[in-house]
Every structure is written in C-alpha cells, then in structure tokens.
Amino acid sequence: EPEVTQTPSHQVTQMGQEVILRCVPISNHLYFYWYRQILGQKVEFLVSFYNNEISEKSEIFDDQFSVERPDGSNFTLKIRSTKLEDSAMYFCASSEAYREKNTGELFFGEGSRLTVL
Amino acid sequence: RKEVEQDPGPFNVPEGATVAFNCTYSNSASQSFFWYRQDCRKEPKLLMSVYSSGNEDGRFTAQLNRASQYISLLIRDSKLSDSATYLCVVNNYGQNFVFGPGTRLSVLP
Numbered sequence: 001e002p003e004v005t006q007t008p009s010h011q012v013t014q015m016g017q018e019v020i021l022r023c024v025p026i027s028n029h030l031y032f033y034w035y036r037q038i039l040g041q042k043v044e045f046l047v048s049f050y051n052n053e054i055s056e057k058s059e060i061f062d063d064q065f066s067v068e069r070p071d072g073s074n075f076t077l078k079i080r081s082t083k084l085e086d087s088a089m090y091f092c093a094s095s096e097a098y099r100e101k102n103t104g105e106l107f108f109g110e111g112s113r114l115t116v117l
Numbered sequence: 118r119k120e121v122e123q124d125p126g127p128f129n130v131p132e133g134a135t136v137a138f139n140c141t142y143s144n145s146a147s148q149s150f151f152w153y154r155q156d157c158r159k160e161p162k163l164l165m166s167v168y169s170s171g172n173e174d175g176r177f178t179a180q181l182n183r184a185s186q187y188i189s190l191l192i193r194d195s196k197l198s199d200s201a202t203y204l205c206v207v208n209n210y211g212q213n214f215v216f217g218p219g220t221r222l223s224v225l226p
Contacts, residue, residue, distance in 0.1 A: 033214075043161060043204065043216040056213050091160055105151075106206075106214055108160035 002026045006092050006109035013082055014117055021077045021112045023092030032075045033093040033106065034067065036060070043091070049075065082116045089113050120144060121217035123205050129223045134195045138220050140188040140205030149208040150181055152190045154201045155219065161204055164190075195224045 005024045013019050025032050034046040047057040047067055054067065064080045075094075079086055090113075093106040123140045130136050142150075150167035165172065167179040167188055178191040188205055205217035 035216075042218040043155075045213050045215065048213060058213070089158075105163045105166075106153075106161075108162070110160050 002107075004092055004094055004107050004109035006090075006112050008112055009110065010113045010115070012115045012117065015084060016081050019079045019082055019086075019114060021079075021090050021092075021114070023075045023077070023109055024073050025075055025092065025094030026107055027073070029094035029096055029107070031055075031095045032069070033095075034077045035091045035093060035108075036088040037091065037111075038088045046077070046090075079114075082114070084116050087114055087116045120215045121205055121207050123203075123217040124220045126219075127221040127223060129225060130195055131225050132195055132197060134224075135191065135193045136195055136222060137192075138190045138203050138205075138222075140190075140217055142186050142188070142205075142207045142215075144207070144209055145186060147186075147207045147209050150179075150188050151206040151208075151214075152177075152179055152188075153204040153206055153216075155204055156201050161216075164203070192222075195222075197224050197226060200224045 007022045032049040035043050036046055037043045045058045047061045048055045049067055066078045068076050089111040091111045092109045095106050121142050124138055128136055152164040153161040154164045155161045165174050165179050167181045169181055171180045176193045180189045192199055200223050202219040202221045204219045206214050208214045
C-alpha cells in the first residue's frame with residue numbers, strides 16, 4: 001500500500017540551528033501538507049502546497065518556515081532558526097486531487113519528532 | 118470561539134459499551150467532515166468521512182447536523198483496540214483541514 005514517508009524520525013538540535021524535515025508524499029497525490037503537534041496538544045495546520053506553490057498557510061507558518069519541492073518526489077519543511085517552542089512532532093500529509101475527487105482523505109506520514117534544546 | 122470543538126474527555130468505558138463523541142464547528146461554510154483516529158504518539162488516520170445523510174461503517178456511525186453545526190461519532194460494542202484519540206476534522210473546500218483537539222477513549226477490560 002502506498003504511504004507517505006518522513007525522515008528523520010527524530011532530530012535533536014540546538015536553538016538557533018536550521019532544520020530540514022523531509023517527506024516523500026504518495027506518488028499520484030497533488031496536494032501536500034505540513035502539520036505539527038506539540039506534545040499533548042492538537043494537530044495544527046502549518047501549510048498546504050499545490051502546483052509548486054503554497055496554497056494556504058497558517059499564522060504559525062511565519063518567516064522562519066519555508067517549504068520546497070526540490071524534485072518530483074520530495075517535499076521539505078525548513079525551519080531557519082529553531083526556537084524551543086518549535087519542539088513538536090511534524091507530520092507531512094498528502095491527498096489526491098481534492099476538488100475533483102472530493103475524497104478529503106489526508107494520508108499522514110509517521111512524523112518527525114523535533115527536539116530543540 | 119474555536120473553529121472545531123470536541124468533548125474534552127477522556128472517556129473510560131468497559132468493553133462492549135456504546136460511546137458517543139460530539140463535535141461542533143464554527144464555520145457555517147464548512148463543506149467536508151471527517152473522523153480521524155490517532156493512537157498514542159502515532160499519526161492520525163482516517164476513520165470515516167461524514168456525509169449529510171449520516172453513514173455507518175460496521176460498529177461506527179457518524180452523523181452530521183449542518184443546521185446545528187454538529188457532528189457525532191457513535192461506537193457500538195467497544196473493543197479494547199478502539200482505545201485511541203478521536204479527532205474531528207473539518208474542511209472548507211480550501212486546503213486547510215482543521216483538526217479538533219480530540220477526545221481520548223480508553224476501553225477497559
């Protein structure tokens with residue numbers, strides 16, 4: 001069964017360092033997302049990406065965050081200068097052509113746990 | 118008012134019990150509704166979509182009341198394996214799926 005894969009599964013970094021989280025969405029999906037979940041809190045939307053550009057982003061997704069699809073398979077989230085409060089589980093997700101098929105299902109990767117010290 | 122609200126939980130029920138979760142959403146333009154399940158420290162996974170006419174999948178029944186902006190999930194004959202956090206998710210035909218805070222269920226032997 002096709003799945004979304006994320007690397008690394010866990011990253012520990014020092015405050016102020018740059019972090020890149022990587023995702024390989026399901027190959028025929030067109031919409032890509034990053035969500036985060038601080039321990040014990042709810043899943044929060046960060047950004048959605050379609051047709052090689054950001055389609056929507058939340059207030060959390062400020063200038064220290066960026067996303068990129070550098071090739072046909074990877075989808076990355078970069079955090080430029082990490083802060084303590086960036087410690088969270090970061091989930092990548094993908095979905096099919098939502099507007100046409102209206103499946104609405106988000107397929108999540110297993111997450112990348114980021115710990116900022 | 119938060120976009121998506123759910124019963125705070127946790128719900129602790131014995132095996133075989135019937136349990137119902139409630140969810141309300143604030144955006145009357147919301148178009149699509151879902152229940153996801155999240156096991157501890159795992160990723161969310163789709164449990165079922167919620168349709169206007171209500172829908173059932175085995176022991177799970179979902180209902181939608183657009184007038185009241187209310188969604189429910191009923192689990193009959195609870196199993197130990199149903200223990201998880203249940204997430205109500207709403208989409209407004211944008212690219213942003215909004216998650217509720219979740220309701221934790223523990224099914225006890």
